[in-house]
Amino acid sequence: MVDSLSSDDAQTRSHDRRVAWSVAALIAGTVLVGALLPAPAAHRASAVPSADAACAEWSDGCHVCQRTEGGVACSLPGIACVPKEQSCLRRVGG
Structure with a gap:
C-alpha cells in the first residue's frame, strides 16, 4: 500500500x-x-485630411465631407460660418 x-x-x-x-x-x-x-508600419496621416485616403470623414467646422462610392460629398456651410483648420473625424483601415 x-x-x-x-x-x-x-x-x-x-x-x-x-x-x-x-x-x-x-x-x-x-x-x-x-x-x-x-x-506593423504606422499610418502617416497627410497634412490635409481631404488628401489622406484613410480619412473617411473630415470637417473644417463649417463643412463636413465624407468619402462615398461616388466620390467626395460635402455638406453646405451654416450661416456666417468661419472655417478653421481641417481635422479628420473618422478613419478607415488601420
Whole structure:
C-alpha cells in the first residue's frame, strides 16, 4: 500500500513537471515570436485630411465631407460660418 502511494506521487510530480515545462516553453516561444516579427508600419496621416485616403470623414467646422462610392460629398456651410483648420473625424483601415 505504501508502494502504491509513493508510485502515484512520483507519477503526479512527473506529470506536474511536464506541464510546468510545457507552459514555460509556450511562454518563451510566444515572447520569441513577438520579438522577432516586425511591427506593423504606422499610418502617416497627410497634412490635409481631404488628401489622406484613410480619412473617411473630415470637417473644417463649417463643412463636413465624407468619402462615398461616388466620390467626395460635402455638406453646405451654416450661416456666417468661419472655417478653421481641417481635422479628420473618422478613419478607415488601420
